[in-house]
Amino acid sequence: MLKLYTAVAAALALSVISCQSGKTSTVTDSTSTKTVTTSTTTEVVANEKPGKKASNAEIIARKQVPVLCYHQIRDWRPKDSKTAKDYIVPIASFKEKIKMLADSGYHTILPDQLYAYLTTGAALPSKPIMLTFDDTDLDQFTIANPELKKYGFKAVYFIMTVSIGRPNYMNKEQIKQLADEGNVIGSHTWDHHNFKKFAGDDWKTQIDKPTKKLEEITGKKIEYFAYPFGLWNAQGLPELHSRGFKMAFQLAEKRDANDPLMTVRRILDSGYWSAKTLRNSIKNSF
Ligand SMILES: [Zn+2]
Secondary structure: OHHHHHHHHHHHHHHHHHHHOOOEEEEEOOOOEEEEEOOOOHHHHOOOOOOOOOOHHHHHHOOOOOEEEEOEEOOOOOOOOOOHHHHEEOHHHHHHHHHHHHHOOOEEOOHHHHHHHHHHOOOOOOOEEEEEEEOOEHHHHHHHHHHHHHOOOOOEEEEOHHHOOOOOEOOHHHHHHHHHOOOEEEEOOOOOOOHHHOOOOHHHHHHHHHHHHHHHHHOOOOOEEEOHHHOOOHHHHHHHHHOOOOEEEOOOOOOOOOOHHHHEOOEEOOOOOOHHHHHHHHHHHO
8 A cells, every 4th residue: 555655646746747847936025026947857858859850761770779579587387389488588598688788788778768869869878778578477577677676777568458467467566666666668459469450449449448557557658569479560550659659669570661660670589599699689680
């Protein structure tokens, strides 16, 4: 309960800050009239740089920031299929890979930073990388997140809302905690329906309702999306723009030249890969 109150207080504080940004008030006393300008909180507006937004061609021309995609972080079981093991990174291997990233000088960045970099050329830390986790698996909270914290790393968690609170998946409180600790929560649809097949009510069921649910849980705006299976089609992209999404993440296919922000590339860090293989793949893929 205490945690909930703290979270609500934090959300309230944030909305107060944004409402008061740059507010000007006039204070009158017997001798003078002075104008007091409340300082603008840089944290809230840091990514809203003024100036012209980059064209799609300019966005495509910028060096890509590596984005890694993870699913389950757990040891392989005898019944795991050969294909499944691509999506299951054993715990010791995961720890080794995260340590390798830290030792190699990588700094994790979050979607707002990537968006600012792509659209305005805003500076990024040296050796930027983004870590993303799909599908709401509980081990992302219990195993991955504590490991990332050791190095001061933050990540993006793309939540499939149908799974929230189910056995072996994260619950609302855990998702809220990740958001409160400075990670980003994104949408990964309601039940992992193929984006290329969205029609009619799917836009409500798979996009609008999950966004609302995740905003209720986190108290924050949901502005980033990951395609189930990494699959997308060009005709669906305007639907994401019209719903206020700033960027969407696929897997390693070529970006759409007409909409690079909605087709940001990620590579899957395979369960078969060593830390060395991952390091080489990062260099070769982005
Ligand atoms: Zn998925």
